[in-house]
Amino acid sequence: MEKRPGLVYKPEKTRPHLKTRFSHEKHKKILKECEDVPETPPAFLLPINRVGISDKIVWIRLPEGMIPFEAEIHVDLPANYRGIHMSRMEQAISNIYQHEFKDIAHYASTLANLVLEGQNAQQVQVKLEGKIPQLLKTPISLINSIDHVLVSCKATFFKGEGGIKKAYCIGTGVYHITACPCTQAYNRSLFGELSPGKSYPTHSQRSITWLEVETCGDRPDFSQLYQCLNSSLHLSQDLLKRPDEAELVWQSHNIPQFAEDVVRMVAQQAGILLAETLEPDTIIRIQTTSYESIHRHNVNCMLELTIKEIVTALEG
16 A cells, blocks of 8 residues: 555556457557547537536645545647547646645645646636635534534636736635524513523524635635624534533524625625635625525525625625
8 A cells, every 4th residue: 555545556467367469558649640530620610618527526735635625627728629638637636636735725736837837728727626624623622523614616727828827716614503583583572571691482403604815916815704704693513512512502582683684794704804804806706505494495685796895884
């Protein structure tokens, strides 16, 4: 295994009964002589916007360990080429398998460069989505809860006159709990005022919220996106003892949130925490899904605007 768990190297030793039919020299000779079909013109000369691979699992060595991510890799194809070099995409993935990356955006950037070098393309897009482990302390019991954070990255590279232009969209997603303020307001009228420190009954639901930043300039760290979400929402955890559960439920009912409140509060925190480091035209996108408890439908909400628009709202 050569210190590489899960992978078998040197198959000629582990499976000696499998022998190649033709020699290595024979294959090298044929490669030089045979027609390179992807480089030939197609029967109908039309450019293709996107062609590539999807549903590909890539293993990325991060500070958290070797983690699998689902990947899509696409390039454009000029009209005078019949096809892309598919194996070169897989080869690019193999070439950086042993490298270590600080985050998936760094990996996506490295892979996009390699793919663009090996294709007859003007544009490449690498999309990654997956989960990274997260170790959290429970709020009251202060014991470790092993959770995860959702992360995504889309790196798009264009060949231009001044070199390669780069655009990124990075995102972080979290699970959290929301409580309905509408039912609370009705119950306030129904039951009358409660003593301080008590909250009115209402229905609550599990939610998932994503914060994405789309920029051609400096991009924030995934930890900064998480901070925006963590400071806005009542995050859930897998391990919660009874005191921790009681605290989370009370907090979510003390500050109840519609899906509309969720996206606005995350945008507010993004403006407070990210405005000084991002360009004014940086696009901020917040999407939330509330998996309703008393309804059979779910609720979706999306807010897309620029950092400048958030700052203007903060100042107004």
